[in-house]
Amino acid sequence: MRVTIKDVSRVAGVSIKTVSRVMNKEKYVRDETRRRVEAAVAQLNFSPSLAARTLAGSRSFQIALIYDNHSPYYIHAIQEGVWARCRAEGVRMLAQPVDIASENLAQEIGGLIDETHVDGVILSSPVTDAPEALAELERRGIRFVRISPGTNHAITSSVFMDDAQAADDMTMHLINEGHRRIGFILGHPNHMASDQRHYGYRRALDRAGIDYEPDLVRPGLFDFASGMAAAEELLKRRAKPTAIFASNDDMAAGVLSYAHRMGLDVPQDLSVAGFDDTDLAQLVWPPLTTIRQPTRDLAYAATGLLFGQDEGAIHQRLPHELMVRASTTRVRP
Amino acid sequence: MRVTIKDVSRVAGVSIKTVSRVMNKEKYVRDETRRRVEAAVAQLNFSPSLAARTLAGSRSFQIALIYDNHSPYYIHAIQEGVWARCRAEGVRMLAQPVDIASENLAQEIGGLIDETHVDGVILSSPVTDAPEALAELERRGIRFVRISPGTNHAITSSVFMDDAQAADDMTMHLINEGHRRIGFILGHPNHMASDQRHYGYRRALDRAGIDYEPDLVRPGLFDFASGMAAAEELLKRRAKPTAIFASNDDMAAGVLSYAHRMGLDVPQDLSVAGFDDTDLAQLVWPPLTTIRQPTRDLAYAATGLLFGQDEGAIHQRLPHELMVRASTTRVRP
DNA sequence: CTCTTTTGTGACAAGGCTGTCAGAAGAGGA
DNA sequence: TCCTCTTCTGACAGCCTTGTCACAAAAGAG
Numbered sequence: 001m002r003v004t005i006k007d008v009s010r011v012a013g014v015s016i017k018t019v020s021r022v023m024n025k026e027k028y029v030r031d032e033t034r035r036r037v038e039a040a041v042a043q044l045n046f047s048p049s050l051a052a053r054t055l056a057g058s059r060s061f062q063i064a065l066i067y068d069n070h071s072p073y074y075i076h077a078i079q080e081g082v083w084a085r086c087r088a089e090g091v092r093m094l095a096q097p098v099d100i101a102s103e104n105l106a107q108e109i110g111g112l113i114d115e116t117h118v119d120g121v122i123l124s125s126p127v128t129d130a131p132e133a134l135a136e137l138e139r140r141g142i143r144f145v146r147i148s149p150g151t152n153h154a155i156t157s158s159v160f161m162d163d164a165q166a167a168d169d170m171t172m173h174l175i176n177e178g179h180r181r182i183g184f185i186l187g188h189p190n191h192m193a194s195d196q197r198h199y200g201y202r203r204a205l206d207r208a209g210i211d212y213e214p215d216l217v218r219p220g221l222f223d224f225a226s227g228m229a230a231a232e233e234l235l236k237r238r239a240k241p242t243a244i245f246a247s248n249d250d251m252a253a254g255v256l257s258y259a260h261r262m263g264l265d266v267p268q269d270l271s272v273a274g275f276d277d278t279d280l281a282q283l284v285w286p287p288l289t290t291i292r293q294p295t296r297d298l299a300y301a302a303t304g305l306l307f308g309q310d311e312g313a314i315h316q317r318l319p320h321e322l323m324v325r326a327s328t329t330r331v332r333p
Numbered sequence: 334m335r336v337t338i339k340d341v342s343r344v345a346g347v348s349i350k351t352v353s354r355v356m357n358k359e360k361y362v363r364d365e366t367r368r369r370v371e372a373a374v375a376q377l378n379f380s381p382s383l384a385a386r387t388l389a390g391s392r393s394f395q396i397a398l399i400y401d402n403h404s405p406y407y408i409h410a411i412q413e414g415v416w417a418r419c420r421a422e423g424v425r426m427l428a429q430p431v432d433i434a435s436e437n438l439a440q441e442i443g444g445l446i447d448e449t450h451v452d453g454v455i456l457s458s459p460v461t462d463a464p465e466a467l468a469e470l471e472r473r474g475i476r477f478v479r480i481s482p483g484t485n486h487a488i489t490s491s492v493f494m495d496d497a498q499a500a501d502d503m504t505m506h507l508i509n510e511g512h513r514r515i516g517f518i519l520g521h522p523n524h525m526a527s528d529q530r531h532y533g534y535r536r537a538l539d540r541a542g543i544d545y546e547p548d549l550v551r552p553g554l555f556d557f558a559s560g561m562a563a564a565e566e567l568l569k570r571r572a573k574p575t576a577i578f579a580s581n582d583d584m585a586a587g588v589l590s591y592a593h594r595m596g597l598d599v600p601q602d603l604s605v606a607g608f609d610d611t612d613l614a615q616l617v618w619p620p621l622t623t624i625r626q627p628t629r630d631l632a633y634a635a636t637g638l639l640f641g642q643d644e645g646a647i648h649q650r651l652p653h654e655l656m657v658r659a660s661t662t663r664v665r666p
Numbered sequence: 667c668t669c670t671t672t673t674g675t676g677a678c679a680a681g682g683c684t685g686t687c688a689g690a691a692g693a694g695g696a
Numbered sequence: 697t698c699c700t701c702t703t704c705t706g707a708c709a710g711c712c713t714t715g716t717c718a719c720a721a722a723a724g725a726g
Contacts (some may be wrong), residue, residue, distance in 0.1 A: 002447070004607055004682060017704045020684060028704050045440075046446035051387035052682035055711045059684095060384070072409035072612065083430060092449070095428045097416060114335070114380035116425070171598075208665055224616055253616045260618040279405065283586045285593040337712060348676045353714060361674050385712035388681045392714095672723070680715085688710090693702070 003046045004174065006133075011042035023048055028045075028198040050092070060117040062092045063306060066133070067124040070102040071222065071250060073278035074295060078124050078147065081299025089307055093130065098129050100127055100190065106136040113140055120144060121305045122299070126191045127293035145302045150192015157305040157314040159298045163193045166291045166320040167200025170273055173289075173322060174243045175208045178331035179271065183241035185220040185227060185251050197247045197275060216241055220251050229253025234268075235262065242331045243271035247292075249281045256327070286326035294318045336379045344609060345373035356381055375607075383425070393450040395425045396639060399442065399466070400457040401433040404555065404583060406611035408626060411457050411480065414632025422640055427451065433460055433523065439469040447472055453639045455632070461491075461525045466598015480637045484643045490638040490647045493661050494629045496526045497655040499624045500533025500578075503606055506622075506655060507576045508541045511664035512604065516567040516574035518553040518560060518584050527555075530580045530608060549574055553584050560587025568603075569593065575664045576604035582614045589660070604661035619659035 009016045014033060018179055021029050022037040029037075039047075041138060055062040065082050069075050078091075079095060086093045094116060098108055112118070115173050122146040127133055128149035137144050138155070146158040160315030162164070184201050189192030200215070205212050218230035227246050234241055256266060264270050266286055277292035280299035297318055305314055344348045347366060354362050362370075365377040373379075373567050388394040398415050402408050412428060419426045421495040427449060431441055435523060445451070460466055461482035467545075468514055470477050471488070476594055479491040517534050520527030531550070538545050548570070551563035559578050563588060579585040585607030597603050601617055607614055610625035638647055 002682090014684090017684080017706060017708095018704090024701085028702095030704065033704080045443070047444045048390070049682055050448045051384040051450060052711090053684075054384035054684040055382070055681090055710085055713085056686080072405045076405035078407060079428070080430075092427065094425065095412070099415075103695080112378045115383045115574075117382065117384060154693085203565055209666065224612075234396065250616070256614070259428050279557075280616060282611070283590070283613060284582070285590050287590075301430070335712095339712080349712090350676060350678095350714080351674090354675090357714085361672090363674065382712055386714075388683085389710090389713040390681090390715075410669095506682080670719100670723100670725075674721075675719085677718085679712090679715090681713090683711090685710085688707085689705090690703105691704075693700100694716090695700080 002049075003044045008037065008040045008044055008046050011044060012037045018069055037263070037317050042177050054117050057215070060119050061090065061168045062094055062096040062116055062118045063122065063303070064096050064112060064116065064118045065110060065122045065124065066096045066098055066127050068098050068127050069124060071278070072278060075124070075294035076279075078299040081296040081301075082122055082303045085126050085300050085303035085307070089303075091119070091307075097134075098127060100130050100133075105130060106132040108317060109133055109136050110140065110217065118142070122147065122306060123147065124299075125150075125193065126188075129192050132289045140299060145306045147302045148193060148197070153313070155313055157191070157302075157316070159305065159316045159318060161293055161298065161318050161320045163196035164200035164203065166293075166322075167197040167247075168204040169200075169320075169322050170245055170275070170289075170291055171204035172208070173200045174245065174271065174273065174325070175204065175210070175327065177271070177328065179243040180210060180331075181216065181241040181243075183230075183240060183244040184217045185230040185244065185246040185255070186217060187220060187247035188222040189219075191222065200243065206220075220247060220282055221251060222248050224250050224254040224257070226256045227251025229254075229313075231255040232260040235259070235264075241270075243273065243328065245273045245275075247275050249274035249276045249290055250279045251287060252290070252327075253280060256286075256288075266328055267329040268332070271331070273328055277323055281325070289325045289328040290323050292316075292321040293299070294320065334457070336377045338379070338381065341370065341373045341377055341379050342426065344377060345370045361558035362618035384393075386452050393422065393452050395426045395427055395449055395451045396447060396453045396636070397429050397449065397457065398455045399429045399460050401431050401447075401641050402457060404581075404611065406613060406646045408457070408475075409607070410611075413633040414629040414634075415636045417453040417641070418633050418636035423641075424452070431460060431466075433463050433466075438463060442466055442469050443473065446470075446475060451475070455480065455635055455639060456482075457527065457632075458482065459521075462523075462525050462654055471614075476639060478639045480631050480635045481526060483528070486646070488646055490635075490649070491639075492635045492649045492651060493636065493653050494626055494631070495504055496654045497533035497536065498625075499608070499655075500530040500580075501537040501621070501624075502655050503578055503608070503624055504534045504537035506657070507578065507606065507636040507661065508537065508543070508574075510604070510661065512576040513543060514546075514549065514572060515572040515577075516563075516577040517550045518577065519550060520561040520580035520584075520587070521551060521555040522552075524555065527580060528568055534578065539656065553580060554583050555583060557583050557587040557590070560590045562583025562587075564588040564591040567633075568597075574603075574607065576661065577607075578606045581609050582609045582611045584608035584612060585618050585623070589617055589619075589621075593615060595658075600660055600662040601665070604664070606661055610656050613660070614656070622658045622661040623656050625654040627653065627655050
């Protein structure tokens with residue numbers, strides 16, 4: 001029924017081991033032998049059993065992507081990036097959602113590794129900063145790369161963007177458009193990026209000589225509802241902000257929604273800016289001025305680092321981009 | 334380094350095979366023996382090697398979810414549903430995006446199955462209706478369940494909602510709100526659901542004695558851009574529709590966007606309805622009247638059927654729900 | 667009390683592949 | 697020509713678990 005390496009070896013007229021050599025692109029195989037084997041593989045449509053390879057060898061041809069992120073757009077982009085790189089490498093991707101707050105996070109990750117023998121792990125924010133997860137991975141000596149970690153880590157590679165600089169850029173853009181009272185909605189406290197973005201906002205204000213008003217900064221949870229709630233608080237003030245900068249697009253969409261409900265015209269009465277440039281940014285009205293975070297590219301690059309031969313930890317920064325769209329404008333004189 | 338079944342057997346003072354029996358919940362194990370083994374498993378934190386189980390046994394404890402859908406919200410919900418059921422069953426989920434239009438779709442699916450030995454497959458629309466995919470799965474005699482297939486299939490189980498009835502419901506709702514000229518935006522021609530929704534729209538018009546005007550029906554591709562383009566065409570007519578019913582939320586968002594751009598007030602000047610009730614429906618302004626498609630539940634149920642013992646094909650329909658929100662209203666007198 | 671059936675346990679092979687090692691064949695040097 | 701070194705190939709064991717079978721002990725039947 002199943003086509004095994006044995007069948008291939010018989011058709012090609014070589015030993016099992018030689019077929020194995022060809023499949024693994026090892027050297028010491030004569031060109032002609034290689035061609036014969038390849039022909040037999042094609043003819044029989046042979047796909048080696050991952051289970052057997054895993055058991056016998058030292059690789060499993062699988063990696064795991066571990067995430068706990070509730071933004072479908074974000075994880076979709078991440079999955080796509082990792083997947084694309086895996087595909088190129090002939091490796092399978094195991095997508096593994098986890099609950100970062102769970103008691104047995106470490107145990108779950110440990111179990112995953114024991115069961116599947118994955119060759120490596122990609123950690124997506126905010127799992128990147130769950131100490132139990134990091135400790136467990138290190139304890140097992142497994143190779144892993146982090147996407148957009150919030151903390152530094154000498155041992156393992158990571159890819160990221162400069163959240164602080166991006167928030168700084170956006171804030172500066174708003175200031176250049178004449179805004180002085182700029183509301184800011186914080187991200188989820190679990191995500192280290194939240195701090196960075198907050199910091200960038202503050203730094204830009206400082207540089208422009210604008211006082212930082214704690215009252216203009218409201219908490220948020222990276223979701224639509226919290227964006228709406230924050231907008232409500234901000235717009236209830238006597239001195240309304242002329243612009244609101246939300247730490248991600250979902251919250252910015254919440255701001256838009258609330259503004260519309262209040263009969264405010266965006267951007268004439270209020271400029272709204274987001275962060276991430278998820279698809280959502282262009283699915284709302286007006287389309288959001290936001291920061292394009294190269295999510296898919298980050299995932300792709302991270303996976304590349306995982307497969308890389310290099311021993312040391314590499315920390316790779318990818319560029320962001322300010323996307324100016326219709327949700328922000330010059331403040332009215 | 335690695336904890337194996339052998340270590341457990343030593344600690345528990347039983348044979349390897351007995352540990353295996355306990356792990357697989359087989360009968361013919363004395364209660365006390367079982368407890369001893371379980372204690373040893375817990376103590377050593379033993380997780381059996383999937384690779385070895387796969388190779389030795391007849392199950393792989395893995396299933397594959399195959400999809401080719403570009404709506405992040407949709408596939409996110411599907412993944413979540415499948416994942417939840419798998420978790421309950423102690424089975425791993427392999428998420429496998431494919432290109433339904435690819436030359437070697439069958440080969441890719443075949444390779445996946447050969448490599449991973451998955452115990453079953455979940456097919457999500459529109460892969461559910463790719464003949465090569467179905468043929469390949471059948472050729473291999475592998476068990477699979479389809480989520481929202483467009484075609485009937487006697488052999489394998491499926492879960493679905495009644496797209497025609499749902500579209501009928503929505504159209505009827507609009508008619509009841511006084512609308513007579515109702516524009517309709519078709520879905521992607523590859524998705525069988527598109528036809529069903531179109532049919533339901535037409536059936537409701539019929540029943541209400543309203544003429545079906547082909548001119549009010551525009552093609553679409555289930556994405557934002559095509560929704561916007563269709564809206565443009567529809568709103569250029571002399572006799573503008575008073576309502577537009579898009580076959581999914583993304584396109585409805587496109588309609589909203591275009592309407593806003595034209596300075597139309599939704600819903601006063603134009604009612605807009607969507608389909609699916611993805612998160613997006615509430616992230617736009619005004620929030621969309623739409624059909625709640627129980628995507629996650631469909632996926633959960635489908636996976637349940639896959640694990641079920643039943644031999645015959647089961648076709649399970651899950652209920653939809655009309656979600657009336659602010660994007661539609663009574664037509665102005 | 668013996669004979670059959672059920673229950674509980676273990677020895678051993680097998681599953682499909684890779685790692686190790688040994689050895690053959692060919693290339694290069696003296 | 698003989699010997700060494702490199703290139704190429706195959707035999708065989710082993711990875712960790714489950715399936716099969718054999719057998720011992722306990723339970724039920726007559």
